[in-house]
Amino acid sequence: MTFGTPTSGRLGRGLVAPLTLSAALLIAAVFLGVVDLPAADILAVLAGRGSDDADLVIGTIRIPRILTGILAGAHFAVAGLLLQAITRNPLADPTILGISQGATLTVTIFLLFAVYGSGADAHTLYSLPLHWLPLVACAGGMLTGLLVYYLAMRNRLSVLRLTLSGIAIGATLHALAMGLIAGWGSSRFEIVMQWLSGSLYARSWEHVVFLLPFTFAAAVALPLLHRSIDMLRFEEDVARSFGLSYRLHFSLVLLTACGLAASAVGTVGPLIFVGLVVPHLAHFLAGRSFGMVMPLTVVLGASLVTGADLAGRLLGQAEEIPIGVITALTGAPVLLFLLRRRS
Amino acid sequence: MRTRSRCIAAILLAVSAAALIGFAALLFGAKPMSLDAAMRAVFVPSQNTDGIIVWTLRMPRSIAAFLAGAALAVAGLLLQVITRNPLAAPDLTGVSAGAVVLIVLTFVVFPTVSSVFYPFIGMSGGLLAAAMTIWAARAGRAPPLHLALSGITVSLFLNATTAYILIRGAPQSPSVLFWLSGGFQGRSWPQVTYMLPWIVLGIGAALASHRVIGLLALGDEASAGMGLNTARCKLLLLLCAAALVAGVTPVAGPVAFIGLTVPHLVRLLRPAEAVSAILLNASFGGAILLTADALARSVAAPREIPVSIFTALIGGPIFLYLVQKREHLPSGEGAR
Numbered sequence: 001m002t003f004g005t006p007t008s009g010r011l012g013r014g015l016v017a018p019l020t021l022s023a024a025l026l027i028a029a030v031f032l033g034v035v036d037l038p039a040a041d042i043l044a045v046l047a048g049r050g051s052d053d054a055d056l057v058i059g060t061i062r063i064p065r066i067l068t069g070i071l072a073g074a075h076f077a078v079a080g081l082l083l084q085a086i087t088r089n090p091l092a093d094p095t096i097l098g099i100s101q102g103a104t105l106t107v108t109i110f111l112l113f114a115v116y117g118s119g120a121d122a123h124t125l126y127s128l129p130l131h132w133l134p135l136v137a138c139a140g141g142m143l144t145g146l147l148v149y150y151l152a153m154r155n156r157l158s159v160l161r162l163t164l165s166g167i168a169i170g171a172t173l174h175a176l177a178m179g180l181i182a183g184w185g186s187s188r189f190e191i192v193m194q195w196l197s198g199s200l201y202a203r204s205w206e207h208v209v210f211l212l213p214f215t216f217a218a219a220v221a222l223p224l225l226h227r228s229i230d231m232l233r234f235e236e237d238v239a240r241s242f243g244l245s246y247r248l249h250f251s252l253v254l255l256t257a258c259g260l261a262a263s264a265v266g267t268v269g270p271l272i273f274v275g276l277v278v279p280h281l282a283h284f285l286a287g288r289s290f291g292m293v294m295p296l297t298v299v300l301g302a303s304l305v306t307g308a309d310l311a312g313r314l315l316g317q318a319e320e321i322p323i324g325v326i327t328a329l330t331g332a333p334v335l336l337f338l339l340r341r342r343s
Numbered sequence: 344m345r346t347r348s349r350c351i352a353a354i355l356l357a358v359s360a361a362a363l364i365g366f367a368a369l370l371f372g373a374k375p376m377s378l379d380a381a382m383r384a385v386f387v388p389s390q391n392t393d394g395i396i397v398w399t400l401r402m403p404r405s406i407a408a409f410l411a412g413a414a415l416a417v418a419g420l421l422l423q424v425i426t427r428n429p430l431a432a433p434d435l436t437g438v439s440a441g442a443v444v445l446i447v448l449t450f451v452v453f454p455t456v457s458s459v460f461y462p463f464i465g466m467s468g469g470l471l472a473a474a475m476t477i478w479a480a481r482a483g484r485a486p487p488l489h490l491a492l493s494g495i496t497v498s499l500f501l502n503a504t505t506a507y508i509l510i511r512g513a514p515q516s517p518s519v520l521f522w523l524s525g526g527f528q529g530r531s532w533p534q535v536t537y538m539l540p541w542i543v544l545g546i547g548a549a550l551a552s553h554r555v556i557g558l559l560a561l562g563d564e565a566s567a568g569m570g571l572n573t574a575r576c577k578l579l580l581l582l583c584a585a586a587l588v589a590g591v592t593p594v595a596g597p598v599a600f601i602g603l604t605v606p607h608l609v610r611l612l613r614p615a616e617a618v619s620a621i622l623l624n625a626s627f628g629g630a631i632l633l634t635a636d637a638l639a640r641s642v643a644a645p646r647e648i649p650v651s652i653f654t655a656l657i658g659g660p661i662f663l664y665l666v667q668k669r670e671h672l673p674s675g676e677g678a679r
Contacts, residue, residue: 151666154667161667164666165666165667168659168666169659171600171603174655175599175600175652176656178649179648179655197503272499273499321510322506325504325507325510327503328500329504332503333500335492335496336475336478339479
């Protein structure tokens, strides 16, 4: 994000490996999948001359799915990075601040009402308004973010209070959502469970279109905000002494992070680990060149989600393993090792 | 000694409130019962419907809830003392998740294993999770935040494993999910006797080591200066906490928030000694979970609402209030 760093040579070198990796992942994600298409067919589709079947598989299933994954992964990772920077807390991520849980709860309530409101029995499964889920979840996540923010801001902005309120609200909403799911007890819990563990299954161009405005907004806002983000890393008094209007900029950055996180949760479900682990990984790879952290975060976030989706598709075959499970299973050991090294 | 008498009063208050609520809860449920019918059923045991409802359904269930609440609150207190971290609760250090994952694994993969072994399995899972957390935080020599971070990481990891096992082991999943949501529906005397030894052992050991708890609250250097082998003592207390969680989990599933909130609530009373802190935690935790369970089965009777909704609704606001009220939550026992 800070483009004019003196270490641009190192910046280039450090980015080479992750970029190569993510490009390789991208190609693999297009070419590999449950439906075994010959590589020549896929190339034909990409050149615009594919058969109808191949067009369907690649153009309307795989590519939007991959794009959704890339965007959502970048959203989660950047949101995590922003939250960790402004709360000066390596623990911060969309889950810690309760955004994911708020989205989960609204989705659960929404499905509950949708199912009972439509006079449901076992046969109404197909009429579930699934395309409303992103919007509902996004609204829930934003509302939760605002609530946490309000509680933290009430007297005097306190970063510790922000974190603790987020954890408390997140845990409350999570318990409520799990309670609703369990108390509901119908066969439909699978939909919620699948959504809960995060999945790119059946994500289409709609989801890409839903995410893009948020991506653009953040892409415009972040370069404008990057100086204040750097200063928000300091204590409030120090940041003020640089002439920063602390509350305003804190709120703006928090709003950006909430928007990114809530939109991503809305489309792919709460991918717990991406927001937490990717910024740490980026810091670890970037070492002391802070300018590289943001681009690395974007690239790593996108590749982690794409890679996890690919792995879930290939390992699980017809029964996909949700990405959330894969990101947690692979991300957690990495984070634990990083923690042990640092402490 | 004013604090001591205040603490004793608070303990008595909590226990009698629990008894009162427990008695009132006998009246409510799927089949409402009049006061004197309940009285008769309690004091003149018989085999009629009321007697069965009171003696094999409602009363053991309330007792189970009280015991589980007491155990979880004390486990939370112990974990907070060991880690000197206000956020250390069974759910946030991975201990609960560790107990859950091994029990679920056993249930799905080896369905023939008797449930008598579940506390042992759960305890080894909890200890394994705690070991992972402590390993990543370098035996607690790292700053408290690192310990919390690794605890959350470990529990997320284990939760993902549980989710994976559930997705793969499809046929039993609904019954496991029922258990995973936590609650006391259908729990009776066998479950009470099943978890009682673990709880007595855990709380007893915690009470026996009250001096250690008091010293650890002073900080690592201070307690080492007093001649305490902090590492060994922390391990001992960790074993107690894991035993408590492992005893409760096979019966009630993971019950959220009791272990996190109750120790903070108790700290408002500023108990002077570790003994009264432990007893206060046990009585408050028991009373709160008993209340939550009574609400869970009577609000929407005859339907059952999962108890974790109520523990979250009771515990969440309390915790938020505490966060709002104080700039910094106290990190150790007895600290302001």
